[in-house]
Amino acid sequence: xxxxxxxxxxxxxxxxxxxxxxxxxxxxxxxxxxxxxxxxxxxxxxxxxxxxxxxxxxxxxxxxxxxxxxxxxxxxxxxxxxxxxxxxxxxxxxxxxxxxxxxxxxxxxxxxxxxxxxxxxxxxxxxxxxxxxxxxxxxxxxxxxxxxxxxxxxxxxxxxxxxxxxxxxxxxxxxxxxxxxxxxxxxxxxxxxxxxxxxxxxxxxxxxxxxxxxxxxxxxxxxxxxxxxxxxxxxxxxxxxxxxxxxxxxxxxxxxxxxxxxxxxxxxxxxxxxxxxxxxxxxxxxxxxxxxxxxxxxxxxxxxxxxxxxxxxxxxxxxxxx
Amino acid sequence: xxxxxxxxxxxxxxxxxxxxxxxxxxxxxxxxxxxxxxxxxxxxxxxxxxxxxxxxxxxxxxxxxxxxxxxxxxxxxxxxxxxxxxxxxxxxxxxxxxxxxxxxxxxxxxxxxxxxxxxxxxxxxxxxxxxxxxxxxxxxxxxxxxxxxxxxxxxxxxxxxxxxxxxxxxxxxxxxxxxxxxxxxxxxxxxxxxxxxxxxxxxxxxxxxxxxxxxxxxxxxxxxxxxxxxxxxxxxxxxxxxxxxxxxxxxxxxxxxxxx
Ligand SMILES: Cc1cc2nc3c(=O)[nH]c(=O)nc-3n(C[C@H](O)[C@H](O)[C@H](O)COP(=O)(O)OP(=O)(O)OC[C@H]3O[C@@H](n4cnc5c(N)ncnc54)[C@H](O)[C@@H]3O)c2cc1C
Numbered sequence: 402x403x404x405x406x407x408x409x410x411x412x413x414x415x416x417x418x419x420x421x422x423x424x425x426x427x428x429x430x431x432x433x434x435x436x437x438x439x440x441x442x443x444x445x446x447x448x449x450x451x452x453x454x455x456x457x458x459x460x461x462x463x464x465x466x467x468x469x470x471x472x473x474x475x476x477x478x479x480x481x482x483x484x485x486x487x488x489x490x491x492x493x494x495x496x497x498x499x500x501x502x503x504x505x506x507x508x509x510x511x512x513x514x515x516x517x518x519x520x521x522x523x524x525x526x527x528x529x530x531x532x533x534x535x536x537x538x539x540x541x542x543x544x545x546x547x548x549x550x551x552x553x554x555x556x557x558x559x560x561x562x563x564x565x566x567x568x569x570x571x572x573x574x575x576x577x578x579x580x581x582x583x584x585x586x587x588x589x590x591x592x593x594x595x596x597x598x599x600x601x602x603x604x605x606x607x608x609x610x611x612x613x614x615x616x617x618x619x620x621x622x623x624x625x626x627x628x629x630x631x632x633x634x635x636x637x638x639x640x641x642x643x644x645x646x647x648x649x650x651x652x653x654x655x656x657x658x659x660x661x662x663x664x665x666x667x668x669x670x671x672x673x674x675x676x677x678x679x680x681x682x683x684x685x686x687x688x689x690x691x692x693x694x695x696x697x698x699x700x701x702x703x704x705x706x707x708x709x710x711x712x713x714x715x716x717x718x719x720x721x722x723x
Numbered sequence: 724x725x726x727x728x729x730x731x732x733x734x735x736x737x738x739x740x741x742x743x744x745x746x747x748x749x750x751x752x753x754x755x756x757x758x759x760x761x762x763x764x765x766x767x768x769x770x771x772x773x774x775x776x777x778x779x780x781x782x783x784x785x786x787x788x789x790x791x792x793x794x795x796x797x798x799x800x801x802x803x804x805x806x807x808x809x810x811x812x813x814x815x816x817x818x819x820x821x822x823x824x825x826x827x828x829x830x831x832x833x834x835x836x837x838x839x840x841x842x843x844x845x846x847x848x849x850x851x852x853x854x855x856x857x858x859x860x861x862x863x864x865x866x867x868x869x870x871x872x873x874x875x876x877x878x879x880x881x882x883x884x885x886x887x888x889x890x891x892x893x894x895x896x897x898x899x900x901x902x903x904x905x906x907x908x909x910x911x912x913x914x915x916x917x918x919x920x921x922x923x924x925x926x927x928x929x930x931x932x933x934x935x936x937x938x939x940x941x942x943x944x945x946x947x948x949x950x951x952x953x954x955x956x957x958x959x960x961x962x963x964x965x966x967x968x969x970x971x972x973x974x975x976x977x978x979x980x981x982x983x
Contacts, residue, residue, distance in 0.1 A: 412886065471882075471891060472854065472864060497850065497884050501866060504851030505858040508819055513945030516818065516851065529949060540954045547945035584863040584893045587879075592887035599885065605982075629983070647904060648885060654760070654903060662982050679957065683980060685973055691962075698957040701976045705965025713970025718983055721974065 403489035414446035421561035424454040434458040452568040495553035512548025519558035557659035605631030611638035612667020652677035670695025724778035761841030763908035798919035799911035815941030822855035827932040853900035863893035
């Protein structure tokens with residue numbers, strides 16, 4: 402069976418959940434081979450976790466340059482491996498950086514690219530990707546017709562399933578950096594990691610809109626999110642009004658989320674907002690306007706004041722969780 | 724400093740978007756089109772850099788004839804000239820082909836120091852065109868910029884991502900993509916609108932760029948759509964009025980769905 406290359410996303414020696422999802426998807430297509438690009442010593446920290454999700458091989462590209470240059474070290478590692486092992490596919494998370502890496506790998510190895518798929522499967526000799534486009538309005542199945550399929554997978558769309566494997570390690574040499582073509586990372590200001598799960602990875606997202614009314618009032622949204630162990634999101638109107646920071650915006654010009662549960666508080670449900678949350682498994686909405694379009698897509702809706710309903714729900718959830 | 728700024732017409736998201744029944748490409752006629760918001764920010768950044776360092780701003784657009792509106796808007800804002808690649812053969816181009824055509828078109832402009840793009844077009848959501856273009860042009864990529872500074876031939880950028888802020892540095896010529904937060908685009912002034920009428924727009928075809936028309940567009944795409952279907956719209960589920968028990972009702976629903 403051919404190998405399927407999976408680019409590992411890791412922070413401080415921890416593998417991101419999206420990588421486990423990729424490994425799970427890779428198992429349907431061939432033998433998952435994880436590719437770790439990072440500082441010296443990274444692979445030894447993440448290898449066991451990768452094997453737990455089915456990686457039978459861990460390719461290791463470790464050096465100072467791997468950390469000090471943007472995007473290209475990852476492209477170099479994947480392109481080198483693609484030439485060496487002729488994989489069945491290359492899977493990369495559809496994160497901001499993942500999309501960039503994938504696009505560059507595809508042109509470098511003269512292959513077709515499928516972006517932001519929500520599912521992949523094998524069909525005969527083909528790898529077929531499913532995309533949900535226009536905010537979930539269309540479902541498209543595509544395949545790559547030239548070269549090795551390079552595919553970015555939307556975080557949260559494929560379920561991560563553990564499958565114990567034994568992983569062997571293999572080193573990959575990165576080519577020397579060409580300073581005229583490379584971008585150096587001179588310093589980093591890591592985001593202060595809060596206690597909440599990352600928005601695109603969370604299985605529960607509670608979002609607030611203009612109806613929340615102020616930055617202080619967003620505490621109502623946060624309390625419900627915390628009771629459910631979820632992430633907090635916001636509509637663009639809430640972000641533009643200064644209630645919540647931009648990185649939490651859900652929608653066409655914000656994040657796309659696919660959680661098990663999405664709760665919209667005081668959000669009208671404009672098409673641009675729906676574009677970012679329509680693929681959630683279950684949608685619950687609270688809005689005082691019975692005509693709000695969010696109710697058209699909500700599995701359960703309450704017409705009422707979010708300041709009454711949300712705290713009561715928070716209390717109920719806390720009670721049930723004991 | 725000579726700057727090329729990429730502009731592109733996209734369907735207005737206020738209108739319903741559709742895929743054409745015949746070949747599964749975006750039915751761009753079914754929606755009103757506007758200059759992508761993010762591209763206006765790219766134009767604004769180019770103009771600010773020109774104002775600080777001198778030089779010339781060229782707006783570059785790959786798109787159908789009516790995309791000329793996007794080009795004109797960029798000229799009204801203050802770009803000096805424009806290149807518009809328009810060719811029926813481009814219909815159905817995928818992201819990689821689009822980037823290849825853009826790379827060739829950038830090559831027709833002399834002495835380019837900086838290429839500026841928006842960071843994600845709202846129609847394809849690929850988010851990868853700037854990075855692919857950097858790969859093809861052999862330029863350093865400084866993408867998702869919140870802030871751009873040029874000193875001599877050194878460019879520094881603040882890249883904002885979920886993992887925090889990265890400070891990036893590279894040598895010109897280089898490629899930048901700008902984020903939503905970078906600036907507030909100016910409105911074209913009356914003078915700008917009048918001046919734009921006299922600014923040159925060079926229209927090129929795929930053959931003018933030395934590309935084979937059969938290698939671009941739908942026939943040249945390296946991906947093939949097997950099937951496309953409108954998703955059955957999500958249907959509204961249960962809806963209740965809050966009579967003081969709305970929160971409890973949701974909790975009961977979530978328990979029923981095994982979500983809590
Ligand atoms: C190019 C473009 C891109 C865009 N991208 C995005 C995007 O990425 N994400 C996004 O969200 N939007 C985006 N928008 C904006 C979008 O069109 C809407 O304007 C926005 O989503 C509205 O946010 P909202 O629902 O919070 O506000 P509103 O539409 O003002 O809705 C507020 C809702 O709160 C309800 N409400 C008020 N008080 C209460 C209360 N006490 N209890 C319960 N309900 C209450 C009201 O009934 C109302 O329905 C974009 C627009 C454009 C043009």
